[in-house]
Amino acid sequence: VLPGDRPLGQQLGAFVAGSDWAATPPALRHEAKRSLLNFAGCAIGVARSEPVEAAARALRPFAGAPQATVIGRAERLDVLSAAFLNAISANLLDYDDTHLSTVIHPTAPVAPGVLALAEWRGLGGAAALHAFILGAEVECRIGNAVSPGHYARGWHITSSCGVFGAAAAAARLLGLDAEGCWHALGIAASQSSGLVENLPAAAKNAAMGSAARNGVVAALMAAEGYRAAPLALEGPFGWMQATGGEARHGEVTEGLGVRWELLRNTYKPYPCGIVFHAVIDACLVLRAEHGLRAEQIADVTVLGDQLLLDRGSRPVTGERDAKISIRHCAAIAFLYGRAGLEEFSDGVVMRPELVAFRDCVRAQRDDALPMGAATVRLRTTDGRALSATVHHPRGSEQYPLTDEEIEEKVRDLARYGAWPANTGPMIKGVWALEDALDIAPLMRTLRLNPQ
Amino acid sequence: VLPGDRPLGQQLGAFVAGSDWAATPPALRHEAKRSLLNFAGCAIGVARSEPVEAAARALRPFAGAPQATVIGRAERLDVLSAAFLNAISANLLDYDDTHLSTVIHPTAPVAPGVLALAEWRGLGGAAALHAFILGAEVECRIGNAVSPGHYARGWHITSSCGVFGAAAAAARLLGLDAEGCWHALGIAASQSSGLVENLPAAAKNAAMGSAARNGVVAALMAAEGYRAAPLALEGPFGWMQATGGEARHGEVTEGLGVRWELLRNTYKPYPCGIVFHAVIDACLVLRAEHGLRAEQIADVTVLGDQLLLDRGSRPVTGERDAKISIRHCAAIAFLYGRAGLEEFSDGVVMRPELVAFRDCVRAQRDDALPMGAATVRLRTTDGRALSATVHHPRGSEQYPLTDEEIEEKVRDLARYGAWPANTGPMIKGVWALEDALDIAPLMRTLRLNPQ
Numbered sequence: 001v002l003p004g005d006r007p008l009g010q011q012l013g014a015f016v017a018g019s020d021w022a023a024t025p026p027a028l029r030h031e032a033k034r035s036l037l038n039f040a041g042c043a044i045g046v047a048r049s050e051p052v053e054a055a056a057r058a059l060r061p062f063a064g065a066p067q068a069t070v071i072g073r074a075e076r077l078d079v080l081s082a083a084f085l086n087a088i089s090a091n092l093l094d095y096d097d098t099h100l101s102t103v104i105h106p107t108a109p110v111a112p113g114v115l116a117l118a119e120w121r122g123l124g125g126a127a128a129l130h131a132f133i134l135g136a137e138v139e140c141r142i143g144n145a146v147s148p149g150h151y152a153r154g155w156h157i158t159s160s161c162g163v164f165g166a167a168a169a170a171a172r173l174l175g176l177d178a179e180g181c182w183h184a185l186g187i188a189a190s191q192s193s194g195l196v197e198n199l200p201a202a203a204k205n206a207a208m209g210s211a212a213r214n215g216v217v218a219a220l221m222a223a224e225g226y227r228a229a230p231l232a233l234e235g236p237f238g239w240m241q242a243t244g245g246e247a248r249h250g251e252v253t254e255g256l257g258v259r260w261e262l263l264r265n266t267y268k269p270y271p272c273g274i275v276f277h278a279v280i281d282a283c284l285v286l287r288a289e290h291g292l293r294a295e296q297i298a299d300v301t302v303l304g305d306q307l308l309l310d311r312g313s314r315p316v317t318g319e320r321d322a323k324i325s326i327r328h329c330a331a332i333a334f335l336y337g338r339a340g341l342e343e344f345s346d347g348v349v350m351r352p353e354l355v356a357f358r359d360c361v362r363a364q365r366d367d368a369l370p371m372g373a374a375t376v377r378l379r380t381t382d383g384r385a386l387s388a389t390v391h392h393p394r395g396s397e398q399y400p401l402t403d404e405e406i407e408e409k410v411r412d413l414a415r416y417g418a419w420p421a422n423t424g425p426m427i428k429g430v431w432a433l434e435d436a437l438d439i440a441p442l443m444r445t446l447r448l449n450p451q
Numbered sequence: 452v453l454p455g456d457r458p459l460g461q462q463l464g465a466f467v468a469g470s471d472w473a474a475t476p477p478a479l480r481h482e483a484k485r486s487l488l489n490f491a492g493c494a495i496g497v498a499r500s501e502p503v504e505a506a507a508r509a510l511r512p513f514a515g516a517p518q519a520t521v522i523g524r525a526e527r528l529d530v531l532s533a534a535f536l537n538a539i540s541a542n543l544l545d546y547d548d549t550h551l552s553t554v555i556h557p558t559a560p561v562a563p564g565v566l567a568l569a570e571w572r573g574l575g576g577a578a579a580l581h582a583f584i585l586g587a588e589v590e591c592r593i594g595n596a597v598s599p600g601h602y603a604r605g606w607h608i609t610s611s612c613g614v615f616g617a618a619a620a621a622a623r624l625l626g627l628d629a630e631g632c633w634h635a636l637g638i639a640a641s642q643s644s645g646l647v648e649n650l651p652a653a654a655k656n657a658a659m660g661s662a663a664r665n666g667v668v669a670a671l672m673a674a675e676g677y678r679a680a681p682l683a684l685e686g687p688f689g690w691m692q693a694t695g696g697e698a699r700h701g702e703v704t705e706g707l708g709v710r711w712e713l714l715r716n717t718y719k720p721y722p723c724g725i726v727f728h729a730v731i732d733a734c735l736v737l738r739a740e741h742g743l744r745a746e747q748i749a750d751v752t753v754l755g756d757q758l759l760l761d762r763g764s765r766p767v768t769g770e771r772d773a774k775i776s777i778r779h780c781a782a783i784a785f786l787y788g789r790a791g792l793e794e795f796s797d798g799v800v801m802r803p804e805l806v807a808f809r810d811c812v813r814a815q816r817d818d819a820l821p822m823g824a825a826t827v828r829l830r831t832t833d834g835r836a837l838s839a840t841v842h843h844p845r846g847s848e849q850y851p852l853t854d855e856e857i858e859e860k861v862r863d864l865a866r867y868g869a870w871p872a873n874t875g876p877m878i879k880g881v882w883a884l885e886d887a888l889d890i891a892p893l894m895r896t897l898r899l900n901p902q
Contacts (some may be wrong), residue, residue, distance in 0.1 A: 056673035058668065062515045062529040068634070105879040154693030186649065190610070190658035193644045196688035198637065203679035206672060207641035210665055217509065221657060224505035228654035237647035242605030243693070 002233075008233045008252050012138055015256045016168045021130045028260050029434055031132050034406055035097050037430040038267045039107040039447055040071065041410030042096045043089035045341065045417040046140060048071025048448075051101055051202040052089050055209065059084065068116035069443040072417060076447070079116040080213050082168075086112035087212035088205040091158070093341070094412070095271040099264060102143035102157055105384045108208055109162025110135040113216040114169045121442045125436030127173060133262055135169025135215075138185070140261035141390060142233070143249040144238060151196065159194025159207035160243065174272065176225050186228025187218035189239040198321070230362040267351030270339040273372055274322040275308045275391035278374035279326055283333030285388045286376060296380050296415020302326050303366035303375040313363055321347045327358035330376065341416040372396070380408050420448070455784050459684045460548055462680045463589055464624035464633030466707045467619045471585040472581045475520065479711050480885055483584050483768045485857055486548055489718045490558040491522060491897055492861030494540040496792065496868040499899075502653040503540050506660065510535065515566040519567035520894040523562025523868060526890020527898070531565040531664050534617075539564035539656040539665035542609065544792070546722040546773065546864070550715060551848060553594035553608055559659055560613025561586035564667040565620045576887030578624060584713055585665075586620025589636070592713035593684070593701040602647065604695050610645025610658035611694065625674050631864045637679025638669035640690040651771070703805060718857055720846040721790040723774040726759045728844035729825035730777055734784030736839045737827060745808060747831050753777050762892045764814055782808035790865040823847070853880075871899070 003420075031311075046052060047070070056073070064078030071086050089106035090096055099106050111132055118128040143150070143161040151157045167188035171181040184410055191214040194207035222228075234240050241245040257359040276348050279302055286292060302308075312326035322328040322344045331354050341357075342348060369375060375389040392398035401409070414423045429442035436442060444450045497503065498521070507524070515529030516846075522537050541547055541559035550557050562583055569579040594601070594612040602608045618639035622632040642665040645658035673679075684703075685691050691698040721731050730753055737743060753759075763777035773779040773795045782805050783794040795798060820826060826840040843849035845856075852860070859876050865874045880893035887893060895901045 051677060054677045055672055057675045058671040058677065062518070062531045064513045064515045067513070078515070080513045144470050153696075154690075156641070164636070182656075186652070187654045187657050189648045190649045190654050190660050191644050193642050195641045195683060195690055195693055197683050197690070197692075198641045198680045199679045199688075201680045203634075203638045203677070203683065206638050206669070210661075210668075211488075214661055217661075218657070220509040221506055224504060224508045226505045226654070226657065227507065227652045228650045229652045232646060232648050232654065235648040237605035237650075239605075239646055239648070242646055242804070261653075263760065294767070365647040415616050435688035 005050065007230050008249060009182045009185045009230065011253050011256065012185055014170065014178040016134050016138065016172050016181040017074050017176060017178040019130065019134055021126060024133065025260070028133060028263055029129060031262050031265055032129050033430050033433055034267065034403065035107045035136070035262065035265050036111055036132065037427065038097050038406055039090050039111050040426060040430065041413040042091070042093055043086055044072035044419050044446065045095070045413030046092045047089045047417065048113050049092065051092060052085060052441045055085055055088055055206070058410060064444065067120040069119060069447050070413070070450060072073055072419070074448040080216060082116045083112040084209035084213040086115070087208045087333060091208055092202070093271055095268055097265050097267050098274060098325065099140045099143070099261060100266060101264070102140060102147045103144045103151060104140055104161055104163070105158045106136040106140055106165070106262065109164040109215065110139060110169050111212040112212040113166045114173060115439065116187060117170055117173050117216065118439045122438055122440065123173065125433035125439050125442070128439050129172040129433055131169040134172050135165035136262045137260060138168040139165025140391045142254045144243065144250060144261070145247045147245050149246045154196045155243055156194035156199065156204060156263045159211040160192045162208065162211040163192045163215045166212050167218040170216040170219035170427050171222060174219055176219065176223055180222045183226070183228045184222035185218040186230070186232035187221055188215050188224065189228070189232035191218065192239060262297060264397055266395055267401045269401055269405065270337070271327060271341050271344055272315060275311055275372065276326065276329045277395060278372060278390040279304070280329050280333050280339045281374060281390040281393045282374050282376035282388040284337065285390065286378065286386055287334055287337055290386060292329060292334065292380070294353070295332060298306055298360070298379045298381045300330050300361040301377045302361065303377070304328060304363065304373070305367070305369055305371055306365060308374065309363050309365055310379070316349060318349055319344055319346045320337060326363045327361040328354070330361045331357035331423065338418055340412050354448065358444070455483050458681050459591045459700060460632065460681065461634055462704050463619065463705065465625050466487045467488050467585050467589065467632040468629040470581070470585055470708060472577060475584065479584060479714055480580060482716055483580050484881050484884055485505055485563060485718065485854065486558045486587070486713065486716050487583065487884065488861060489548050490541050490562050490877060491855055491877060491881065492864040493524035493542070493544055495870050496546070496609070496864030497543045498540045498868065500543065502543060502656065504537060505606065506536055506539055506657070506741060506783040506845045518571040520628060522897045523870070523899060525899040530571050531667060532641060533567045534563040535660035535664040536668055538659045543653070543656055546719055548716050548718050550591045550594070550712060551717060552715070553612070554602060555591055555594045555612055555724065556609045557587040557591055557616070560609060560662040561590060561616040561620050563663040564617045565889060566890065566894065568621055568624050568667065569890045572867050573889055573891065574624065576884035576890050576893070579890050580884055582620040582624040586616035588711060588715045589619040590616025592703045595712070596698045596700060597695065598838060599628070600695050600697045604648045606694055607645035607647050607655060607658060610662040611643045613659065614639045614643045614664040614666045617663050618669040620668040621670035622673060625670055627674055631673045634677070634679045635670040635673035637681070637683035638672055638895050639666050639678060640679070640683040642669065643690060652682060655710060656689050667902055679740065702757065715848055717846055717848055718852045718860070720790050720852055720856065720860065722795055723780060723790070724762060726762055726823065727777065727780045728846060729841040730755065731780050731784045731790045732841040732844045733825050733827035733839040734787065736841065737829060737837055738785055738788055741837055743785065743831070745804070747833070748785060749811070749832050750811045750831045751758060751781050752828045753781060753812065753814045754828070755824070756818070756820055756822055757816060758822065759825065760814050760816055767800060767809060770795055770797045777814045778809035778812040779805070782813045791863050798886060803884065876886065
C-alpha cells in the first residue's frame with residue numbers, strides 16, 4: 001500500500017498528532033496571530049447583539065462550570081457552550097477572514113474550541129496557536145478537495161468543513177495520538193452540516209456554533225476511546241459521497257506540512273461582500289487622486305463581472321441590503337471616504353444624501369474584467385470623465401492588510417460594539433501569544449468587565 | 452397561493468403548534484407508549500456499556516445542573532447532555548424501533564429531548580406523549596420525502612431526519628407558536644447530519660446524540676427569537692437540495708394530522724438485522740411443529756432474496772458478525788429455540804455447538820420470494836425433508852409484537868444490562884403515561900439506584 005493510499009483520516013491524523021511546532025515557519029505563526037486578532041475583533045464587535053443574546057439565553061440554563069470566556073461578554077461558561085457562542089459571534093457580521101479558494105472563514109469554527117480548551121486546561125499560547133494552525137489546515141484542505149461543488153450544492157462550507165478543523169485542533173490540544181486524531185475526524189464527519197439557504201438568517205451561525213462545539217466533542221469522545229469507521233471521510237457511504245460525491249483526495253494530502261493553507265488567509269477591510277471591495281477601492285482612488293467632493297459628481301458607472309452584478313444590483317432599505325449593494329458601496333466611498341461598520345449600519349443607510357447618491361450610480365457588465373476586479377467611471381458636474389480600475393483590492397491575497405490595518409479594524413469593531421475597554425492589551429496579547437505561558441491573561445482582555 | 456404552495460416548514464410548524472391532543476386517535480397514543488417502552492428497554496440494556504461510559508466521561512466536565520435522567524445510569528445531567536447520552540443508548544444495540552418505509556428508528560432521536568425537557572419543566576405525561584408523536588411524525592414524513600435516495604447516498608436517515616423530529620417535539624413542548632416551530636425546523640436543518648459509513652462504529656450514535664441534542668437547541672433558540680430562512684428545507688440551497696436534490700414534497704404535507712406515520716412503527720423481536728427475522732421465525736416454526744432437536748438435523752438451506760444473501764453470508768467471529776449472519780440466526784433458533792440478546796453475545800457466539808451447526812447451514816437465492824420473506828428447508832438425520840416459509844416475520848407491520856411481547860423484550864434487555872431493579876414500575880409507568888400529571892415518577896424508574 002502506497003502512503004497515498006492510506007485512508008485520508010489516517011494521513012490527517014498522523015499529520016495533526018505528529019506536527020512539530022519548532023518546524024512551523026515564522027510567517028505561518030504570524031499569520032495565525034493575524035487571524036486570531038481579526039477573529040477577536042469581529043467577536044467583540046457583535047457579542048452583545050440580539051442574536052448572540054438569544055443564543056446565550058437559550059443555552060444558559062444548561063451550561064456547566066464557568067471554564068471559558070465568552071468573548072465580548074461578561075459571563076464565562078463551560079468550554080462547549082463558550083465555543084458555540086464564540087463561533088456565532090465570530091462570523092455574525094460577515095467581517096471575518098476568508099480562505100478565498102474555498103470561501104471558508106477559517107477561524108470562526110476552529111479558534112473558539114482551541115481558546116476555550118486552552119483556557120480551561122491552563123495551556124500556553126504556543127500550544128493554542130499550533131492547534132489552531134493545524135485545525136485551519138485540515139479544514140481548508142478538506143474544503144479544497146470538495147470545492148467548488150460542495151458550496152454550489154448548498155453546503156455552507158465554513159460550517160460543514162469547520163467541524164473537521166475544530167476536531168483536529170481539539171484533538172491536538174488534548175494530546176491525542178495519530179489514531180485518536182483519526183477517530184476524532186471520523187466522529188466529526190457524522191456531525192458535519194450547515195446550509196447556504198440559511199445564510200440570510202442567524203441560523204447560519206447556529207451551524208457554525210455547532211461545528212465549533214461538535215468538533216471539540218468529537219475530540220473529547222475520541223480521547224475517551226469512542227470510535228469511528230476508518231473511511232468516514234472518503235468511504236462509499238462517507239462524508240464526501242453523501243455531500244455530493246466529487247472530491248479530489250490529493251488536495252487533502254499533497255504537501256501536508258509543507259504548503260500551508262493559512263498563509264493564504266485574507267481579512268476584509270470593509271464589512272461587505274468581498275466582490276464589492278474592488279468597487280470601493282476604485283472609488284476611494286478616484287476621490288483621493290482628484291480631490292473629489294461628492295457634489296462634484298454627476299454620475300457613476302461601475303463595471304464588473306456577472307457575479308458582481310448579480311449580487312449587487314438590488315434596492316437598499318437597510319444594513320443587510322447595503323452590504324450587498326454596488327450603489328451603496330460607491331456612495332459611501334465618495335461621500336465619506338471610508339466604508340467601515342458605521343457606513344453600513346441601519347442608522348446611516350437611509351440618510352438623504354446616500355439615497356440621492358445611490359440613484360446616480362449604475363452598474364454594467366464588462367466581461368473583459370477578471371473576477372474580483374472592478375472599473376469605476378464617473379462624470380463630474382464640470383464635464384470631466386474619470387476612471388479607475390482595481391484588480392486586487394485591499395485585503396486580497398495580492399494586497400494583504402498590514403498588521404496595523406488589522407489593528408485599526410479591531411478598534412473600529414470595538415467602537416461598533418460599544419466595547420468599554422482599551423483594545424491595547426488585547427492586541428498586544430495576541431501578538432505576544434506565542435510566548436505566553438498561559439493564555440488566561442489574553443482571554444481576560446476579551447471579557448467584558450473582567451473581575 | 453394554494454395551501455400546498457406554502458413553505459414546507461410553515462406547514463409543518465402550523466401542524467406542530469396547532470395539533471389538538473383531544474383529537475389524536477387512541478391507537479396512536481397507544482403506539483407512542485409502545486415506542487417509548489421499547490425505547491426505555493433498549494436504553495437500560497446498554498446504558499452502562501463502554502461506548503456510553505466513554506461519551507459520559509467526555510461530556511461530564513462540561514455538563515450543567517442535574518435536570519434530567521440519564522436512562523439506565525445513576526447520574527442526572529443537564530437536559531442537553533442527558534438527551535445526547537440517551538439517544539446514544541437508545542440505538543446502540545440496533546434493537547430499537549423501525550419505521551420500515553424509511554428505515555428510520557423514530558424514537559431514539561426524538562424521545563430523549565422530550566423526556567429531558569418534560570422532566571426539567573415538571574410537565575405531564577400527555578404533553579410529553581403528544582410532543583413525541585408530533586416529532587416522530589415530522590421526522591418520518593421528511594424521511595418519506597427523501598427516501599430511498601437519501602440513505603442510499605450515505606445519509607444515516609435516523610440522525611439526519613431525527614434532528615427535525617427532535618426540534619419539532621421540543622418546539623411543541625416549549626409552547627412555540629406556528630412561526631416559532633417553523634424557525635426551529637429551519638435552525639435544525641442547518642445541523643442535520645449522520646453517515647451510513649459510520650454505522651459499524653459507535654460514531655453512528657454520536658450523530659444520533661447530536662440530532663437529539665441539537666434539535667432541542669434549535670427549539671430553544673427559536674423560543675428566544677433566533678431566526679432561520681423560510682425555505683431552509685426545500686429552498687434552492689436548502690437541506691433537500693444539499694443532501695441530494697430529490698424530494699417529494701407531498702410526502703411531507705399530504706394528510707398531515709390524518710394519516711399518522713407512528714402507527715406504522717415496528718419493534719424488533721430479535722436483536723439482529725431485520726432481514727434475518729423471517730429466517731429465525733421459519734426455523735422456530737419447524738423446530739416447534741416437528742419437535743426437532745438440533746442433533747436430529749443433518750443440514751439446513753435458507754432461501755431468500757439477494758439482500759438477505761448479501762448481508763448474511765459472512766463468517767462469524769463475534770457479536771457484530773453474528774447479528775448479520777444467516778447461519779448464526781438459524782443455528783441459535785434450532786439449538787436454543789430463541790434468539791435474544793444472550794444468543795448473539797460475544798460469550799455465546801463461538802460455543803462449539805454453534806460453530807458446528809453454522810457449518811451445516813447454507814444460503815441460496817430464490818427470486819420468487821418477496822423482500823423480507825424466507826424459506827428454510829432442512830433434512831433430518833433420519834432422512835426427512837422439511838420446509839417452512841415466512842412472509843411476515845414477528846414484529847413486522849403485518850404481524851406486530853403484542854404489548855406483552857414488548858414487555859418481555861424489556862425484561863430481556865434489563866437482564867442483559869444487569870439492571871438491578873424490578874422493571875414492573877417502569878413498564879406500568881409507560882402504560883399510564885397519558886394520565887401522569889408529572890413525568891418525574893416515571894423518569895425515576897429509569898434511573899439506576901434513584902435517591
